[in-house]
Amino acid sequence: MARWGCDRCGFVAWTSDRTSMREVTGAHLLAHHSEAVTRSDFRTTWDCPYCATAKTAYDTDGAVAEFKTHLHEHVADLIEEGAHVGDRVSWDGTVQVAAPVNSADADALRAHFHAGGDLVIAVTANPERTVRLLHEELDAWPRRTVVVSTEAYPFETAPDLDFSEIPIEVVELDPRLGPDEVGETVSRIIDANRVAGDAISLEVSVFHEIVRSFDLRTACDFVRMLSARLDGEGGVLQLYVDADADPNVSTVLNFLDDEIDLKIAAEDGRFVRRG
Structure with missing residues (x-):
């Protein structure tokens, strides 16, 4: 870019x-x-x-x-050529992405970040959308991809991708689990899959669901602990949020302002630093 x-x-x-x-x-x-x-x-x-x-x-x-x-x-x-948004935080920080979670604009930034990662972890409510995006938009799969979701991947209705041929794992979580358990799962995935020198691209597209289901402190602690887990590992945590559509999310983000290293708005395939 x-x-x-x-x-x-x-x-x-x-x-x-x-x-x-x-x-x-x-x-x-x-x-x-x-x-x-x-x-x-x-x-x-x-x-x-x-x-x-x-x-x-x-x-x-x-x-x-x-x-x-x-x-x-x-x-x-x-104008610099060959730039990556992750370079702005030296591939070690937390990025707030301002775009509707299930939108083409958010997908464009997902593809951009994940194309630059060696270990990609996506925490999403729509695992099929994430897998399709990586398959269709990336020139090559990252070294390792793990998709984490409380929703089952529709293997029977979407059989055209051969998972034995791509370096990917889909982890289905019990929907009764809270943010602590989700965060611990992500941490264990990092332990099990990270190779020295890896750039980690960690996508969290379920922040709206966490804010809706849990109190403010729980939502803030979830982000802070994930950020701390990535600190020094060489990774970027991306929070996909549409704060304009959800005042509760906006309130939580205000408490996390010191934790956010970069705010990005995605629109029409362009990314702009916000704030």
């Missing part, structure tokens, strides 16, 4: 490639320099804050588009 960070504020964006970043940089820099676009005598003028270039045109939309392209050229050399 391509990455660009604004040197004027904390904005950071990742896009699928360098070409896709053009619109992001231009729009962001225009927001910083909106006063550089003026309209008078029936014409629109932009005056670049970085150089002596200025243009005047009757077509306002065309002038603004041209200005965005011009602004992009000033930062084009600062």
